[in-house]
Amino acid sequence: MTEHVEGGAGRTAGGRRLGRRPGSADTRGQILAAARETFAEKGFDKATVRGIARRAEVDPALVHHYFASKEGMFVAAMELPINPDEVIPALLAGPREEVGERLARFVLTMTSHAQARQPLLALVRTAMTNERMATMIREFLTHALISRVAQALDIPPIRVELAFSQLFGAVLARYVLRLEPIASVEVEELAGHLAPTVQGYLDPAS
Amino acid sequence: MTEHVEGGAGRTAGGRRLGRRPGSADTRGQILAAARETFAEKGFDKATVRGIARRAEVDPALVHHYFASKEGMFVAAMELPINPDEVIPALLAGPREEVGERLARFVLTMTSHAQARQPLLALVRTAMTNERMATMIREFLTHALISRVAQALDIPPIRVELAFSQLFGAVLARYVLRLEPIASVEVEELAGHLAPTVQGYLDPAS
Structure with a gap:
């Protein structure tokens, strides 16, 4: 340290x-x-x-x-690789209709580095085995990520959680379960698959 | 037992x-x-x-x-709650344009029962901490689930994995991270959100 x-x-x-x-x-x-x-x-x-x-x-x-x-x-x-304080405003700053692509690409690029990925996976592991740690992580995610994005994009929090759940599931399928080919395709290809899903959840509420 | x-x-x-x-x-x-x-x-x-x-x-x-x-x-x-051997053919049997809805509703209904959910979460926990067990689970998922669905629907395996990753991520957000409101909405509401995503991945390759 x-x-x-x-x-x-x-x-x-x-x-x-x-x-x-x-x-x-x-x-x-x-x-x-x-x-x-x-x-x-x-x-x-x-x-x-x-x-x-x-x-x-x-x-x-x-x-x-x-x-x-x-x-x-x-x-x-928690030795997290990023501070949502700094990253989220930057990710939300560009065109609204490309926010899904920016988020998908950012998450996949960041997690492609083992050094950034390990502390995040450690946190998930902890949440899976320890109720208290799960509470801690949930509260941080809600406070630092979900509420902030929901507010900035003016959509209900569940839509941000759905987008999060897709990226979360994809990262686990890629790096924990290591399903093929999802584990070995390039970041760009996977981002291309995920971006429309994330964008769909984050589009303005109709 | x-x-x-x-x-x-x-x-x-x-x-x-x-x-x-x-x-x-x-x-x-x-x-x-x-x-x-x-x-x-x-x-x-x-x-x-x-x-x-x-x-x-x-x-x-x-x-x-x-x-x-x-x-x-x-x-x-592994004391799994379902046998893909039996469940998958039934889930794939209905209209193709509703397969996303059937899968989302099935996964959410099954995991809403603690007795079915626990052994599945135990398996994920194991995969997160043990490389060998992760291999075992990956091979089983690939053999019993991914390949079979991809073949039956005549789409590339990555599309099945994307659908899987969305449902997987949603179940973890609901039952492990317990993000609100995703943790407390009704199965029907959550299935309604996820079905179009899953359907999109499983639609015939264009």
Whole structure:
């Protein structure tokens, strides 16, 4: 894990600058460990920065120094390859009638890298075996992904969940079940198959 | 587990009748335990009735007495709720333009029963954590499901896999991640959303 003694990496919009330097090189790791425990125990919604700071035995201001948001802390704690905070606005920014294609291509390209895929699959594995972790993941997905996309596109959340379920199922068929040929076709070919489905779910409600 | 001392339950078309009665009330259980080990070790394709009989220390004819096919033995060994042997022909039998609706409704209705859902989710969990088991499951799915549907509908296997991936993803979103509202809508409503997608993948190749 990278340590950031100075400069507050992981801090984006809204990150505060502190008057003093963080305590030790390990502070960030300490906060992340506390975050993991707290999220697993309380879920995403009920976890608070204050509670995580208390468990890490640091000042809440220090938590804010490292992480701009609870979401950012979750992303770092679970070692997720992307921060929806940053990625979703970019994906939604282009033409509405191509959003399905952008999403399908983005998800397939990202998961084609083992380094990005592994932590995501680890999270799914965890959700399958641990009720509490499933709650934590559901709350994060709802908060960071589903609600945000539904709101931005002005469609009911179930339509975003349907699009998610298609991409989710396809990634698992490709990388966990490794069905052939879905496991070995090029990203572009698979994206071409999935894009119309995703687009159909995300089209403006009629 | 139900024991069948006489009559050879699990034996369907092609099941042989034996000249003598099976050895003990436990023979079927013994065969299933041997089948589980063999499938996990060799995968579905390379496992043989002869090899399973050897491991169970019974005559191969006795295996045939209990199970009509390797597929039927897999279904019983994994305690799967359905036998694709029986279900798929029935699902494919109706009008082609409604096959998506029939499949979506069938999968959602079946998985709405915890007793049917649990062994299926157990299998997915296993596939996520164990490479060998993933191979076993992939081979079974390919042999028992994908190839058969692709052949019957005369479409490329990837289209069946895409349909499968949508239903698979939806079931996981509903029962593992429990995203709302996808987790709590009625089967009919969810089937209504998924049917056009599944139908689109399974329509005759243009």
